[in-house]
Amino acid sequence: MPQFRKSISGLLMALVASAALADATLLNASYDVARDVYKDFNPMFQKYWKQKTGEAIELKQSHGGSTKQVRAVADGLEADVVTMNQSNDIEFLADKGLVAKDWAKKFPNNASPYTSTMVFIVRKGNPKAIKDWNDLAASGMQVIIPHPKNTGNGRNTYLSAWAWALKQPGGNDKAAQEFVGKLLKNAPLFAAGGRDATTTFMQRKMGDVLITFESEAEMIAKEFGKGEFEVVIPSLTMQTEFPVALVEKVVDKKGTRKQAQAYLEYLWSKEGQENAAQNYLRPRDAELLKKYAHFFPPVKTFTVDEVFGGANKAFAAHFKDGGSFDQIYLSK
C-alpha cells in the first residue's frame, strides 16, 4: 500500500517531470488523492496538445492536503492551475487576487469537471441495517468520520447530515444542529484524514459505518477486497465538487495562459470525462454517466450552493471557531 502511505504523510510534494525538452511547462497544484486522476490525464493532454499545436508540453504535479496546497500557492508556489476538492480553497486564492473573482463561471458546471457524493460504507451484510442518516444518530451506533473541522471529507459528511435533517418534516437549523450533535456523539474518534478513517474502519474494525466519498469505495475494494463491505446510498447526500481554476497571476507571468486554459478545458473533453469515470468520479457528460451506470447508481444530491448558499458561507456558519460544530461541543 505505498500509495496509501504517501497520501497520509502530510504535505507531500511529488513533482513528476514528463518531458525533458518542452515548449512550455505547467504546474498543477492538486489535492492529495487526485494523484490517480492526473497520472492518466496528463499524458492524454500532452498527446492531444502535440497533435493540435505541435508544441511539446511538460506537466508537473504537486499533491498535498487541499488547504496546504492552496496556502503554498498563495505563498508563491508557481502553479499555473489549481485542481482542488473544496471550493472555499479556491475562494481563498480569489480573495488573494491570484484567481479570478468569477472563477466558477470561467468553466462549465461551476468549474467542476466531475463530482462525487458522500456514501456510507457498512460491514458485509449490513448487520445494523443502516439505510439513511437517521440510523447513524441512533443510540449505540458507532460512526467513523474524519475530523469535521480539519478535513474536507469530515466537513462534507457534517453538511450532508445537516442538509438531510433540514429536509425532514419540520426541519430547521435548530433541529439540524440537534440531529448532527446526536450523530457526532456516536463518533468514538475523529480520524486524522479520509484515509486514516478508512484504515480505522476497515483494518482496525472499529465502528459500524464509515462515511466517505463514493470514489473511495473502489479504493477500499482494491485494498481490502470487495466482499468485506457494502455501500449504502442515503436518501439525500452532498454532491461534492472538484473545482478547478487558472492562477491568473502565474499564467500571466509565465505566459502559459493558452496552455493552462486548454489543459483545464480538456478535462471536459470525452477523454477527460472518461478518465474521471474510470477513477470512479461522476463525469458531467450524461452519455458517459449512462455508460458507467454500474459504477454510479442514481442518487439524490444537493449542492452546497443550494442548501448553504456557497462553500464560504457554509464554512463560516459551521466550521469557523464558534460555529455550529463548536456549539455542539462547547455548549454543555
Added chain:
Amino acid sequence: MSIEIRNISKRFGNFVALDNINLDIPTGELVALLGPSGCGKTTLLRIIAGMESADGGEILFSGAEATHLHAREREVGFVFQHYALFRHMTVFENVAFGLRVKSRKERPSDAEIKRRVMELLGLVQLDWLADRYPSQLSGGQRQRIALARALAVEPKVLLLDEPFGALDTKVRKELRRWLRHLHDDMHISSVFVTHDQEEALEVADRVVVMNHGKIEQIGSPDEVYSNPASPFVYQFLGNVNVFHSRLHGSYAEVERSGEVAEKATAFVRPHDIDIAHQPMEEGLQATVQHVHPIGPLVRVELNHNNEIIEVELSRERHEALLLAAGQSVWFRPRQMKVFGADALPRSTPEKQAFLF
C-alpha cells in the same frame, strides 16, 4: 578484631590473582600488603572487605566465618586510592553517611550524628570544612575526609587501598605518620595496600610481601628488610646489586655458599659496599662511571667487567675519597645474601633482576 585468611584463591579468567593465600592478622596490628602492581594485594584487600568473592578458601573475623558476608555486614572501613567521596554531599554529609543509613533502631539521633561527625572531623583536623563539597578540597584533605567517613561507623577493621598513592610526596609523608598515630589511638586492626616499600617499612607493624598471587614473606619491617626470604623480597625492598657466580668466578663467598657453584646468585645492597683507592683483600677492581650526590648520600656507579655496580656512600666517606669519573678503584661488599638457583623465582627475568 583479628582476621584469618585460609587458603584463599582467586582467578580472573586465566590470570591467577591469588594462589592459596594464608594470613593471620592479629587484633590491633597495622599490616602492610606490599608488592608490585598485579601481585594480588588489592584483590586480597577487596576479598577481605567483601567487595570481591574468593573462588576458594575462607575468611574468619575474630574466629567466626565471614567468607560469605556482604560488604555492608562486615563492619570494615574501606579507604580508596581515589577517595571515592560522594561528590554531591558536603563533607559533613559524607562523614555522616554511614550513620544515616543505619536502620532506625540503630541510628543515632541527629544531635548525636552531628556530635560524632564533628568529633571525627576534628580528629582529621578538617572540622572547618564541614559544609564544603569534595571538589573544593585538596587531595590530602579528601583522603582525610574519606578516612573520617570510614571511621564514622566504628569499623572493626580498617582497610586502605593505596591510600596515599594519588598524593604528592610531602602530603604522603605527613599522612603516613598521621595514619600511624590514628591507628594507635583507635586500637583497631588495619590493613593497607601499597607498592611503596618505604611507606610499608615506615608505617606497618608487619609487612606482607606479595608477588604473583603468593606471599613471599611475612615479617616486621626490620625482618623483611635485613633478612629477605627470597631474591624477590631482597630486590623489592630497596636497591640491590646482583652478582652471578658465573660471571664473578673470583668471588670466594659466592663459590663457598652455593651448593651448585655455577648458578648461585649474590645480592648486595648499594650501601653495603666499601670503596678504596688501594687494592683490598678480596676486592674487585672497577672504574668510576658517575658520581651523583643525592641529599645526604652520594650514589656512585662503578663499571666492573662492563656491568654497572651501584654504591651508596655517606657524604663524609665521599669527601674522604673524592671520587671522580674515570678513576680506577677497588670495591668490596661488607655484607651480602646468597640464594641458590632454586630460590630464584623462575619468572624473574635475569636482566630485570640485574639492577634495581
Added chain:
Amino acid sequence: MATKTHRVLPGFGLALGYTLVYLSILILLPLGGMVLKASELGFGQIMDIALGERSLAAFRVTFGASLLAAAVNAFFGLIVAWILVRYSFPGKRFVDALVDLPFALPTAVAGITLATLYAGNGWLGQYIEPLGFKIAYTPSGIVVALIFITLPFVVRTLQPVIEDIEMEVEEAAATLGASRWQTFSRVIFPSIFPALLTGFALAFSRALGEYGSVIFIAGNLPLISEITPLLIISKLEQYDVLGATALAVVMLVLSFILLLTVNMLQWWTANRYKNNEPLELAAAKAAGGVS
C-alpha cells in the same frame, strides 16, 4: 590589578559571535517572526483565544500527556540506560540501536503503527481492552505515542552520565553499611539526577510539539483528546493564521517557562557542589567564627 587572561583555546570571540549569529538565524528569527505576527492581535485577543474552552482543554491534554510521557520515560528510560551501561548480554548492541529508532521513524508511521497495535482488534489492544483499558483513541493513546517518540531523549542523556559513575563510590557506600536501595537512592540517584532532569526536559519539550504520530491515535475528540498542535492546524484550515500563531505563541511561552524552570533546577542541582569559594576564604571565615 586587571590582567588580560589568555585562554588555551583561541578564538573565543569568534566562536561566541558565530554561536549568537547561528542561534539567531536558526531559532530567534523564526520565533521572533511568530511573536511579531501574533502581536498583530492584542494581548486581550490572544488571551481570549488561549482561554477558550477548546484551547484550554487542548492545553490541558497536551501539557498533561507530555508531562506524563516524560515522567514515564524518566523512570523506564533510566532503567533502560542503566541496563545498557551496566550489564552485558547477548544482543546488547542491537537493543542499543533500537533505542534510536523513534528518532528515525517518520512520526506518522509511528502513530499509525501504534494505533493499529492498540486498537480493539490490535495485537496488544485485544488483550488490554477486555481488562477495561482503552488506549487507542483516548488520551492514554496520546501518552503512549509520546512515550514512544521521546524515549531516546532520556536514555541517550543518561547513558554517558551512568558510565561516569565510579564503581568505587558504590563500594564505599556498601562498606559504610548502605543497602542496595540506599546506595541507589542516596548515592547514585543524586549524581544522575541533573542529567535525568535534562532528559526529562528534552522529552517533555519534544512531546509538546509532537503532531504527526499523535493525531493517528488520539481520536481527536474536542475537549477530550484534541492536542494543541491539532487546534493550530484547525485554525490554519480556517485560514486563520493569526489565531494559529496566537496559540503557538502561548504554547511557546508556557513551554519556555517550564523548560526554564527545569533547566534552572538542573543547573542548581548540578552546580551547587561546584561553586568554588577559595579555600583561604573559608579558612578565614572558620578562623574568625567560633569553632
